[in-house]
Amino acid sequence: MEKQVKLLQGNEACVEGAVMAGVRFFGGYPITPSTEIAEGMARRLPLLGGRFMQMEDEIASMASIIGASCAGAKSMTATSGPGFSLMQENLGYAYITETPCVIVNVQRGGPSTGLPTKVSQADTMQAGFGTHGDYRAIALAPSGVEEILYQTIEAVNLSEMYRTPVVLLLDEVTAHMREKVMIPSPEDVDVKQRRKPTVPPDWYKHFEISPTGVSPMAAFGDGYRFNITGLTHDQVGFPTAVSSEIVAMLDKLRDKIVKNAEDICDYELTEMDDDPKVAIVSYGIVARAAKQAVMMARDQRLKVGAVRPKTIWPLAVNRLRKLLKPVRKLIVAELNQGQLINMIKHHVDRRHTEIIPLQRYDGELITPAQILNKIKEVKHHGTQV
Amino acid sequence: MELKSDVIHQYLRPKKKFPHVWCSGCGLGVILGSMIRSIHSLDIPKDDVVVCSGIGCSSRLPVYVDFNTLHTTHGRAIAFATGVKVAKPRLKVIVVTGDGDCLAIGGNHFIHACRRNIDITVILANNWIYGMTGGQFSPTTPTEKFGSTAPYGNIEQPFNPCDLAISAGASYVARSTVYHVDQLDKMITGALNKRGFSVVEVLSNCHTYFGRLNKEGDPVTMLNYFKKHALPVQAWDKVPEEKRAGKFVTGLLHDVEKDEYCDNYEKLVERLQAKMESK
Incomplete structure (x- = not known):
């Protein structure tokens, strides 16, 4: 079709x-x-x-x-x-x-x-x-x-x-x-389905700790009669206050995401191949303006690139660090008073990379011209490119 | 009917470590038994029963019973149950809730489920107090009664849960008590049999808090109170107003036929699909 x-x-x-x-x-x-x-x-x-x-x-x-x-x-x-x-x-x-x-x-x-x-x-x-x-x-x-x-x-x-x-x-x-x-x-279209249990109902544990970190999941009415609770629970699904079970449950919630972060998160890169020393990190609609600004800058022979996380949570941290290694000045553009920037600060080595905010929160978009101006301002102060 | 404890044991979860969390003498065990007997008498397969609950003493009930059980957030059980029922209408969905869970934090979900007349049975254990958090007054605490947050007596007016359910559009509304066990079985069985939103309010004793704070005594004294003050609806309708004072009406208070939500949705889907095929 x-x-x-x-x-x-x-x-x-x-x-x-x-x-x-x-x-x-x-x-x-x-x-x-x-x-x-x-x-x-x-x-x-x-x-x-x-x-x-x-x-x-x-x-x-x-x-x-x-x-x-x-x-x-x-x-x-x-x-x-x-x-x-x-x-x-x-x-x-x-x-x-x-x-x-x-x-x-x-x-x-x-x-x-x-x-x-x-x-x-x-x-x-x-x-x-x-x-x-x-x-x-x-x-x-x-x-x-x-x-x-x-x-x-x-x-x-x-x-x-x-x-x-x-x-x-x-x-x-x-x-x-x-x-x-x-x-x-x-x-x-690749459509995924949750993994169903293959064990008999008597063996089924709704929160089983499995090698993949994700438990198979039965539905109500499938013949597996199990308990679901918002209380901290054991693998079967019953409330627990046992230290080892509490820790196992919380670690499971964390690990299934953290250990797969590099698979879950993806980046879109614009003009990052020639290791620019100035780059912009932004997401969503702001990244559109950033991309445009990079094109405008390149037209003016300014070596700039842009990184757009397609996934905000979790960030693929290892890949991000690698990507930003050559960058000396990093502009973080976002439509708020500074939220993404804190995550970036947390993950980027700030001895090598200066992080510069570009924020707007008056209900309007950050324009490509605004980002371009910021690029020029950043270039003007210091870093030889 | 079979020996009651034998029937109940068939429906308790073997893996669940008892004892349960309830105080000895609590009415909630009677409600659990009555729910099981009702399901048993209707021959509903265990796999097809979903029991949802929120937070509170009564909401701990599902974990003990061998059905599909969903112990949710405070007040929200009916909203979760709505999602379960609409996604898989063949399931028999029961919500076990208390007066605080259902009528305070969950009041909005309760009236809207009544309005939709969705085929869910709500068993509302009404003990006039928040038990699990230690005896605070609830939306059904009678005026002037004491709670740990009403140390000088409650100055608020209570809800009448059955009147609320009837006026919001539920199609089956009944009241019973943990003393009137045979009547309670009948009311819950009737509710489970009803196609539509059904509510059974069960007056239950919290001697630990309500009884103690209000000097109303131990479980037996409180059960005696239910015995003496309940007036079956047939009698209630006949006695003059002054003889109703201090009493409460029990039995089947409201039973009407009206369109059920899942049925209406199925009809909508069929209508749209017939229209697409004719095109």
């Missing part, structure tokens, strides 16, 4: 990706700027025999998708800052119970009601550490409409493979802008 070309809005591309990845349950609550995802799912899912539910709030939305996932359905919700805050309670439940599901957060300005119709990246930290307790998150961050489609599929796949909730971190602009999208034919 040939690829279909469509002009789609980011939120619409998200719906296409979700449907292709096999999402058949959506529980959501209307909120700007994510509502088109709920509207799209409400139209599409009943046609496919799936189920869309408009819940009474985002707490219930998050609960409903976890419940649906426990019954075996691939499930998803979509929201924005205020709703994402309400979801944190049950998001934590999804982490501790290792229940696959996807949460789309179309970022808008905050805190609180903030700037409902304006762009922001101020939920970067919340996507990684929003709910209480120790756990590791996966959060993907596409920077264009077509990539939203593919990363939605990827988000569903990762949630199934690692038995964990996955956050898809969009922003108001990528969600609402329209671009050309090549819709892949279904046979070209």
Whole structure:
């Protein structure tokens, strides 16, 4: 089958990706700027025999998708800052119970009601550490409409493979802008399914510590009768207060993400091949401006490159360090008062690399010209290139 | 009916390390037994039963029973149960909850599930207090009664959970107590048999906190209170207003036929698919 070309809005591309990845349950609550995802799912899912539910709030939305996932359905919700805050309670439940599901957060300005119709990246930290307790998150961050489609599929796949909730971190602009999208034919899409148990029901442990770090998962009604609890639990699923079992459970939540970080995380590189000494790190919509700025700089014979993490949580740290080794001045551009920059500072050797912030949080985008100006300013002060 | 303890033992989880967390004399064991007998009497396969709960003493119930069990966050059990039921409508979904879990933090989910009339059975253990956290007043604590956060007596007005469920749209609403075990079995069996949202409020004794703080005595004294003050609905309807004072009505309070959510969704899917085929 040939690829279909469509002009789609980011939120619409998200719906296409979700449907292709096999999402058949959506529980959501209307909120700007994510509502088109709920509207799209409400139209599409009943046609496919799936189920869309408009819940009474985002707490219930998050609960409903976890419940649906426990019954075996691939499930998803979509929201924005205020709703994402309400979801944190049950998001934590999804982490501790290792229940696959996807949460789309179309970022808008905050805190609180903030700037409902304006762009922001101020939920970067919340996507990684929003709910209480120790756990590791996966959060993907596409920077264009077509990539939203593919990363939605990827988000569903990762949630199934690692038995964990996955956050898809969009922003108001990528969600609402329209671009050309090549819709892949279904046979070209790699759709992953959670691993099912092969043992008889009596042997089944819902949270078994397995060599891969990820336990097989039965669904309610499959004939495996097991317990799921938000309490710290043993491998069978019963509450525990035994030190060794507590540590084993928490290490499992951490290790299945941390040990696979290099596989989960990917980078897009622009003009990094000739080891530029100045580079820009940014994600999402800002990376589009960064890419443009790099092109403009190269036209002016300024040797600059750009690195875009496609996954914000976890970062593939080893690869990032290697990539940034030649860089002496690193501009971190983001739509907030400095969130990504702290992660970068943490991972980059600052004896060799100076880290320079470029931040905007007035609800408008960082422009390529702004980034270019920053590049020139940085070049002007010091580093011989 | 079979010898009651024999039936119950068939449904308890063999691997779960007992003893349970409840105080001796607690009414929750009676509710557990009644739920099991009801499921047993209807011959529902264990594999098809999902028991969801939130947080609190009553919400510890699912871990002991050999079904698919989902012990969730405080107040949210009905929202989780909704996802389970809608994703796999053939499952029999039961929520076990308490007065704080269901009516305070979970109040919104409760009324909206009533409104949707989704085929879920809620067993609401009402002991007028938060037991697990140590005796704070709840949305059903009667006015002037004491709780650890109402040291001078409760100044709030309580909910009537059954009235709330009826007005929010539930299709089956009943009340019983842990003293009236045969009636309780009937009410839960009826609820499980009902296609629609069903609520069984069970008055249960928390002698440890409610009884102690209000000087209402030990488990036996509290069970005697239920015995003396319960008025079956048939009698309730006949007696004059003044004779109802201080009493509460028990039995099947509300039973109506109305569209169920999952059925309606299935009809919608069939309608859309027929339309696509005719195109």
